[in-house]
Amino acid sequence: xxxxxxxxxxxxxxxxxxxxxxxxxxxxxxxxxxxxxxxxxxxxxxxxxxxxxxxxxxxxxxxxxxxxxxxxxxxxxxxxxxxxxxxxxxxxxxxxxxxxxxxxxxxxxxxxxxxxxxxxxxxxxxxxxxxxxxxxxxxxxxxxxxxxxxxxxxxxxxxxxxxxxxxxxxxxxxxxxxxxxxxxxxxxxxxxxxxxxxxxxxxxxxxxxxxxxxxxxxxxxxxxxxxxxxxxxxxxxxxxxxxxxxxxxxxxxxxxxxxxxxxxxxxxxxxxxxxxxxxxxxxxxxxxxxxxxxxxxxxxxxxxxxxxxxxxxxxxxxxxxxxxxxxxxxxxxxx
Amino acid sequence: xxxxxxxxxxxxxxxxxxxxxxxxxxxxxxxxxxxxxxxxxxxxxxxxxxxxxxxxxxxxxxxxxxxxxxxxxxxxxxxxxxxxxxxxxxxxxxxxxxxxxxxxxxxxxxxxxxxxxxxxxxxxxxxxxxxxxxxxxxxxxxxxxxxxxxxxxxxxxxxxxxxxxxxxxxxxxxxxxxxxxxxxxxxxxxxxxxxxxxxxxxxxxxxxxxxxxxxxxxxxxxxxxxxxxxxxxxxxxxxxxxxxxxxxxxxxxxxxxxxxxxxxxxxxxxxxxxxxxxxxxxxxxxxxxxxxxxxxxxxxxxxxxxxxxxxxxxxxxxxxxxxxxxxxxxxxxxxxxxxxxxxxxxxxxxxxxxxxxxxxxxxxxxxxxxxxxxxxxxxxxxxxxxxxxxxxxxxxxxxxxxxxxxxxxxxxxxxxxxxxxxxxxxxxxxxxxxxxxxxxxxxxxxxxxxxxxxxxxxxxxxxxxxxxxxxxxxxxxxxxxxxxxxxxxxxxxxxxxxxxxxxxxxxxxxxxxxxxxxxxxxxxxxxxxxxxxxxxxxxxxxxxxxxxxxxxxxxxxxxxxxxxxxxxxxxxxxxxxxxxxxxxxxxxxxxxxxxxxxxxxxxxxxxxxxxxxxxxxxxxxxxxxxxxxx
Numbered sequence: 001x002x003x004x005x006x007x008x009x010x011x012x013x014x015x016x017x018x019x020x021x022x023x024x025x026x027x028x029x030x031x032x033x034x035x036x037x038x039x040x041x042x043x044x045x046x047x048x049x050x051x052x053x054x055x056x057x058x059x060x061x062x063x064x065x066x067x068x069x070x071x072x073x074x075x076x077x078x079x080x081x082x083x084x085x086x087x088x089x090x091x092x093x094x095x096x097x098x099x100x101x102x103x104x105x106x107x108x109x110x111x112x113x114x115x116x117x118x119x120x121x122x123x124x125x126x127x128x129x130x131x132x133x134x135x136x137x138x139x140x141x142x143x144x145x146x147x148x149x150x151x152x153x154x155x156x157x158x159x160x161x162x163x164x165x166x167x168x169x170x171x172x173x174x175x176x177x178x179x180x181x182x183x184x185x186x187x188x189x190x191x192x193x194x195x196x197x198x199x200x201x202x203x204x205x206x207x208x209x210x211x212x213x214x215x216x217x218x219x220x221x222x223x224x225x226x227x228x229x230x231x232x233x234x235x236x237x238x239x240x241x242x243x244x245x246x247x248x249x250x251x252x253x254x255x256x257x258x259x260x261x262x263x264x265x266x267x268x269x270x271x272x273x274x275x276x277x278x279x280x281x282x283x284x285x286x287x288x289x290x291x292x293x294x295x296x297x298x299x300x301x302x303x304x305x306x307x308x309x310x311x312x313x314x315x316x317x318x319x320x321x322x323x324x325x326x327x328x329x330x331x332x333x334x335x
Numbered sequence: 336x337x338x339x340x341x342x343x344x345x346x347x348x349x350x351x352x353x354x355x356x357x358x359x360x361x362x363x364x365x366x367x368x369x370x371x372x373x374x375x376x377x378x379x380x381x382x383x384x385x386x387x388x389x390x391x392x393x394x395x396x397x398x399x400x401x402x403x404x405x406x407x408x409x410x411x412x413x414x415x416x417x418x419x420x421x422x423x424x425x426x427x428x429x430x431x432x433x434x435x436x437x438x439x440x441x442x443x444x445x446x447x448x449x450x451x452x453x454x455x456x457x458x459x460x461x462x463x464x465x466x467x468x469x470x471x472x473x474x475x476x477x478x479x480x481x482x483x484x485x486x487x488x489x490x491x492x493x494x495x496x497x498x499x500x501x502x503x504x505x506x507x508x509x510x511x512x513x514x515x516x517x518x519x520x521x522x523x524x525x526x527x528x529x530x531x532x533x534x535x536x537x538x539x540x541x542x543x544x545x546x547x548x549x550x551x552x553x554x555x556x557x558x559x560x561x562x563x564x565x566x567x568x569x570x571x572x573x574x575x576x577x578x579x580x581x582x583x584x585x586x587x588x589x590x591x592x593x594x595x596x597x598x599x600x601x602x603x604x605x606x607x608x609x610x611x612x613x614x615x616x617x618x619x620x621x622x623x624x625x626x627x628x629x630x631x632x633x634x635x636x637x638x639x640x641x642x643x644x645x646x647x648x649x650x651x652x653x654x655x656x657x658x659x660x661x662x663x664x665x666x667x668x669x670x671x672x673x674x675x676x677x678x679x680x681x682x683x684x685x686x687x688x689x690x691x692x693x694x695x696x697x698x699x700x701x702x703x704x705x706x707x708x709x710x711x712x713x714x715x716x717x718x719x720x721x722x723x724x725x726x727x728x729x730x731x732x733x734x735x736x737x738x739x740x741x742x743x744x745x746x747x748x749x750x751x752x753x754x755x756x757x758x759x760x761x762x763x764x765x766x767x768x769x770x771x772x773x774x775x776x777x778x779x780x781x782x783x784x785x786x787x788x789x790x791x792x793x794x795x796x797x798x799x800x801x802x803x804x805x806x807x808x809x810x811x812x813x814x815x816x817x818x819x820x821x822x823x824x825x826x827x828x829x830x831x832x833x834x835x836x837x838x839x840x841x842x843x844x845x846x847x848x849x850x851x852x853x854x855x856x857x858x859x860x861x862x863x864x865x866x867x868x869x870x871x872x873x874x875x876x877x878x879x880x881x882x883x884x885x886x887x888x889x890x891x892x893x894x895x896x897x898x899x900x901x902x903x904x905x906x907x908x909x910x911x912x913x914x915x916x917x918x919x920x921x922x923x924x925x926x927x928x929x930x931x932x933x934x935x936x937x938x939x940x941x942x943x944x945x946x947x948x949x950x951x952x953x954x955x956x957x958x959x960x961x962x963x964x965x
Binding site: 011013016017030036037040044048059060066071074078081082086089092096099104158171177180194199207274282 | 675
């Protein structure tokens with residue numbers, strides 16, 4: 001059984017698997033999972049053993065006409081298989097209740113914790129840091145080791161905020177029904193986040209990233225994202241960008257707040273949550289920042305069916321210029 | 336009722352017979368055909384889902400279509416395949432097991448079938464009318480509201496299920512009354528076969544759970560068709576309210592489905608072990624307890640909704656408690672086989688295969704009950720694996736066991752054993768191949784209900800294995816169909832007790848039974864009534880009455896038209912906003928809707944004012960049947 005747990009622990013990607021937890025919350029949940037799996041393996045082994053024994057030992061030989069003894073029951077046995085499961089459930093139930101209360105701790109007033117308001121949209125994530133007055137999208141930057149206190153809500157339908165390797169999920173509800181959770185990432189790295197509640201055609205593509213950076217990098221990011229941003233140098237591209245992009249999106253202090261904030265999009269891990277930025281593309285959803293931005297802006301519906309951006313009417317030059325401009329919108333906070 | 340002798344014998348044949356029948360045995364066959372058809376439709380949808388997911392970034396179906404497929408697969412399998420196939424078995428078997436000549440309300444029984452069928456057809460018409468429902472079988476608001484599902488898909492869900500739900504509810508009430516009132520002399524509650532017991536408890540659950548669904552669907556209908564605001568937060572409604580209403584129905588629904596399967600397994604294992612069911616009274620007690628606890632645990636589907644730690648802790652513990660009575664059942668089955676003489680017919684293979692499979696679904700259920708761990712499992716493929724283990728590995732294996740077991744009783748022909756075993760092994764292996772690996776997909780971070788997944792996440796191989804398993808299950812189903820077809824050409828020569836080890840009353844009468852089931856109502860002298868007589872050297876039951884004329888209910892076409900009326904009403908109200916006006920200020924759709932309801936009310940009126948006392952089957956005919964069958 002210990003072997004089984006060991007095998008499980010080695011399973012899956014470090015940034016995605018619940019079996020390979022990277023933070024204390026996921027760790028605690030994994031602990032409970034391991035306890036439950038161990039108890040349940042005992043049940044499985046007992047039932048399978050009896051089943052196999054019975055079907056081999058008591059199978060009917062051909063032509064056998066004997067009538068077996070008609071047993072009504074057995075009080076001793078019946079008490080055993082009532083009491084033992086109850087004991088097993090107590091062993092599982094007590095830590096479950098403890099953990100339920102432990103994971104519902106409220107860090108919203110804790111000055112040491114980083115406060116984040118998560119708002120889900122069809123099909124993107126908005127992250128607001130009320131203490132710093134910052135809003136960003138798709139990529140949650142957090143300082144390593146700090147407790148992140150999350151308030152989660154939805155702007156439209158139900159979604160669910162899930163970072164498997166860091167913490168279990170919490171639904172984002174519409175209306176004033178705000179949920180709370182917390183998590184932290186002791187190690188630096190990028191962790192994959194997913195939407196876990198059916199929210200429309202692109203539900204499966206509604207990914208986000210959590211990026212854990214050391215505290216001084218985080219401070220630099222907080223400062224950098226509030227810097228003003230210049231428009232594209234080419235006036236034609238700048239005009240197109242202003243009229244066709246900034247009506248919905250924001251960069252720096254310009255533009256509207258309704259849709260994903262694009263400040264620093266050039267240094268994010270992905271475009272649209274799923275087009276992974278890399279100079280060494282291996283899969284269909286990977287490419288350079290520029291290629292990904294170009295692909296997204298050219299036809300967002302191809303990447304995420306049913307998203308609200310729709311095809312924007314741009315000339316080839318404008319498209320190229322905007323993709324290039326955005327790919328160069330970088331925040332240099334990592335050193 | 337002496338005057339009733341003068342009534343004419345009403346009997347139809349051919350298609351007219353099937354449209355008008357109120358005979359529980361024929362209604363059982365109708366349920367089986369319709370439920371089987373929808374099972375194939377739902378299975379086809381499942382295969383399309385698995386083909387879409389067999390490789391990363393696949394675009395075999397579009398994202399929209401995928402959501403329609405997953406919604407219709409779940410809805411169809413639960414409401415239109417599993418429930419009707421259980422009703423098929425309950426109709427075919429329960430009256431026979433309690434020594435009754437029919438159900439308490441034969442007309443209502445027929446009405447239940449036709450409303451289910453028309454509701455199911457209405458739901459599936461959506462495929463050809465511009466889009467099936469796509470908000471999941473759970474239809475969570477606000478996604479299921481008009482703001483985010485503007486087309487008519489979810490309207491079909493709301494009205495189709497509402498109409499089909501009427502059929503289930505009245506069917507449940509009918510079985511409750513039947514089992515309470517129509518048991519043969521001596522058939523006390525604690526002598527009832529376990530399948531009858533589980534049908535009884537399931538019917539009680541239906542009585543309490545389906546009204547919750549009806550209320551929820553009515554509220555959602557108001558939101559969608561008449562601009563209501565029950566679940567729309569922007570209008571002051573509450574989305575979480577729908578989750579509560581849905582799961583207050585939805586969790587008992589799980590037990591509505593699985594309890595009759597427990598009953599089937601109890602019968603099959605006991606028969607083919609040639610042994611009395613071990614711990615009968617604790618089995619009955621466990622069934623009642625599961626049914627009761629089933630109403631106390633709905634919020635375990637909502638651990639991540641944000642109900643707070645107190646609710647989550649309480650619902651965790653309540654959910655874990657269900658493991659105790661379920662465990663009792665498992666061990667009782669194992670110890671029924673212990674010391675027995677086990678014959679591995681196809682029916683018994685399915686029943687024995689059920690036990691470890693269901694245990695695997697059960698233990699993951701307990702794992703899911705631990706709320707903090709559920710934050711990880713919830714809405715991932717782990718949950719998909721879990722509920723397919725209990726529904727397919729539990730319920731569907733149970734239905735297959737029951738169908739193979741009672742097929743000769745229903746149709747007078749024993750299914751082919753070779754094809755049956757082929758069915759079992761392909762379906763069983765295919766099932767585990769499909770779903771076992773999905774536990775791990777979920778734990779590795781794959782959410783459920785996703786249209787596609789990115790490459791390089793480590794999901795590829797497991798998804799491909801899962802798809803291969805699904806294809807195998809498809810082959811298993813095809814072998815079963817082949818078995819039905821080839822068997823139907825064989826002579827109708829099954830004996831009354833074709834397994835030779837029958838223990839309960841249904842095996843004391845011919846296969847298939849005559850219209851009136853029992854020429855003479857039997858006297859029940861103990862649990863396993865038929866077995867008791869056999870062991871005491873008797874060739875059959877002691878009759879509780881002399882042979883005499885048997886009163887039968889008349890067939891009626893009204894239930895068919897009542898279902899049709901509801902169908903027309905549903906279509907009319909749904910399209911009222913689209914179809915324009917019939918005349919000034921009065922919409923054509925409303926006119927059609929009202930016409931449909933008028934058909935319904937007219938049928939109800941006719942049923943109320945026209946007193947049909949039924950007819951009698953005379954002594955000569957009964958004696959002739961007996962002679963012919965001897």
